Amino acid sequence: MTNGPAEDGTADALAGRGDTAPLKLEEFLPYRLNVLANLVSQALSRIYADRYGIGVPEWRVLVTLGQYGMMTGKAVGAHSHMHKTKVSRAVALLEKGKMVARRANRADLRESFLSLTPAGRAIYEDLAPIALDFAKRLSEGIAPADRAAFERAIVHLTERSTKLAAEFAKNRRTG
Amino acid sequence: MTNGPAEDGTADALAGRGDTAPLKLEEFLPYRLNVLANLVSQALSRIYADRYGIGVPEWRVLVTLGQYGMMTGKAVGAHSHMHKTKVSRAVALLEKGKMVARRANRADLRESFLSLTPAGRAIYEDLAPIALDFAKRLSEGIAPADRAAFERAIVHLTERSTKLAAEFAKNRRTG
DNA sequence: TGCTTCCGGTTGCGCTTGAAACTATCGTCT
């Protein structure tokens, strides 16, 4: 019930014993990306959460509508990478707070057009520069050359992870 | 209280009107990092979720214990960047699945030492190379030079976001 | 026209999460 014959060594020996490099969490890319994304997200959300009491989903809707002016919920979801229920609830909240308005689409009553109210746009106009400044200050100190490389890497990893996810999904069905 | 004279234009004009570059969600670093981290996390978790029915927190505990052999819950949390309740629940689950064992610390009965059972270690030994391979395949196609730059950028951003978060927390208290 | 299928969006449900409260133990100070 205890650890078996090889278990007498230190953890270090055990972890390093394999044929590949040992797995160290703090060097493991998925983990690091997750931690980083959370830290950044948390830091940023302080800005808009404190000021206007909205969360990440609402922030995304706000920015998307600020950027495009008027679009359907479906389009918002596609553009902001959010599940339709998340969009639905975020919009409901923003609507309750008079930041977003709905207008029926006479040509298709299933969907409706969303847009910022003047109040919503005011908030957007207030937040957007702050958010951009935040991003700027965040990347401050990264060498310009590194920035371009970083950019490329992110794009690549995003594509690649999408593909890998799809691949695993296939394997799962296959066996 | 509304937006002023320029409010009559299209959204495009409005978005681009500001003195800074317009805020585009799909180019906004915090958003992109979040999306990327989620995609990667999702792809990876398929591997261990499908095989052993564990989630991200359990995975992290497993890896941490695999790496260090024996440590307290507090230490696990510190190393894996997880809230203590998350650790607590993840450990409880792993314990129920006979992957992790607890041993009381006679010197301090508040804490207990956690370690992988043989079964838990077997799972770890199975998953670790797969996870490493996943990470390797993920970064495949990134130029070596870009990789180093990417590495540096991540480290920098992690530090920087921590600092910025702290700074905002201070401002919040201050007003 | 009537029927079926598809689609945008909402709602109900179970699960996960973090904050806060709580328990039990430890260390300190008198």
Place this chain on the structure above:
DNA sequence: AGACGATAGTTTCAAGCGCAACCGGAAGCA
């Protein structure tokens, strides 16, 4: 020793989440 504050870990609770079911409404088709 006894009291009090800190600390490791659990539990409770409310909020947020994605999935699946659902609800009009639209589109294809006989």
